[in-house]
Amino acid sequence: MAAEPINQFRDVARVYDSLMAPVPYRHWVDYVERLWERFGVRPRRVLDLACGTGNVASELLRRGYEVDGVDASEAMLRQARRKARGRIGFYHQDARHLDLPRCYDACVCLFDSLNYLLEWDDLVQACAGVRRHLEPGGTFVFDMNAIRALADGMFNQQGFGRDRRLYYLWRSQWDPATRRCQIDMQFHHQTRRGTQVYYERHVQRGYTLTEILTALSAGGLEGLAAFEAFTFDPPTARTDRYYFVARRPAG
Numbered sequence: 001m002a003a004e005p006i007n008q009f010r011d012v013a014r015v016y017d018s019l020m021a022p023v024p025y026r027h028w029v030d031y032v033e034r035l036w037e038r039f040g041v042r043p044r045r046v047l048d049l050a051c052g053t054g055n056v057a058s059e060l061l062r063r064g065y066e067v068d069g070v071d072a073s074e075a076m077l078r079q080a081r082r083k084a085r086g087r088i089g090f091y092h093q094d095a096r097h098l099d100l101p102r103c104y105d106a107c108v109c110l111f112d113s114l115n116y117l118l119e120w121d122d123l124v125q126a127c128a129g130v131r132r133h134l135e136p137g138g139t140f141v142f143d144m145n146a147i148r149a150l151a152d153g154m155f156n157q158q159g160f161g162r163d164r165r166l167y168y169l170w171r172s173q174w175d176p177a178t179r180r181c182q183i184d185m186q187f188h189h190q191t192r193r194g195t196q197v198y199y200e201r202h203v204q205r206g207y208t209l210t211e212i213l214t215a216l217s218a219g220g221l222e223g224l225a226a227f228e229a230f231t232f233d234p235p236t237a238r239t240d241r242y243y244f245v246a247r248r249p250a251g
């Protein structure tokens with residue numbers, strides 16, 4: 001893999017919501033609520049880890065939860081703060097070193113954000129940080145891209161954003177030795193000042209189910225279930241996206 005720097009979630013922050021316009025965040029939050037219900041959880045305070053521009057956090061807020069968000073990208077948080085207008089607390093922190101002033105009944109981390117942690121130890125540190133910020137018995141719901149999806153080129157994509165002023169072209173390379181997927185992204189954005197072109201390199205890591213479950217346990221969380229996304233079925237060899245439910249033990 002070439003040694004170009006990873007510069008993920010900087011320029012893309014400006015167009016992230018345009019790119020994500022087709023993403024059914026409401027249905028995702030419906031599913032999270034169904035998972036909470038299934039595991040007998042009724043959270044009040046929720047932390048949105050790797051909240052990005054705050055789309056999940058805003059939907060949770062709309063449904064009456066008290067919400068805070070954390071993200072490592074200041075550019076993404078700038079968009080999130082602008083939209084939330086003071087109703088959500090946002091923190092600029094790395095998931096591996098969480099240090100927040102309060103604890104939560106639940107934490108969510110959606111849209112394969114944890115695949116951006118490139119070492120198993122990073123995943124453990126993130127899980128330990130979530131544990132420190134959950135009340136005893138509190139739950140952690142997160143999704144991850146499966147190795148198969150990353151290896152099969154899920155990020156080879158091109159198209160337009162919400163309107164045709166944004167064109168994107170992404171190409172990915174999968175390295176089976178490191179299980180890293182490097183995604184080179186190009187954006188052509190027509191603005192009043194002319195067309196702006198920018199590039200980002202993202203890197204995601206694929207983890208096996210066993211690696212994810214052992215990371216939870218090494219971080220002090222109890223893995224309760226793994227599902228094929230948006231179902232209550234166990235993952236199969238054809239699953240693209242997993243959802244996990246974990247809990248901070250009550251004791």
Ligand SMILES: C[S@@+](CC[C@H](N)C(=O)[O-])C[C@H]1O[C@@H](n2cnc3c(N)ncnc32)[C@H](O)[C@@H]1O
Pocket residue numbers: 009049050051052053054055056070071072073076093094095096109110111112113116117
């Ligand atoms: C695909 S976006 C998902 C954002 C949001 N959860 C959503 O559903 O739209 C991934 C997010 O993970 C964040 N991220 C990546 N690595 C991180 C880390 N180590 N700590 C905190 N956030 C991280 C990125 O900045 C980005 O906002």
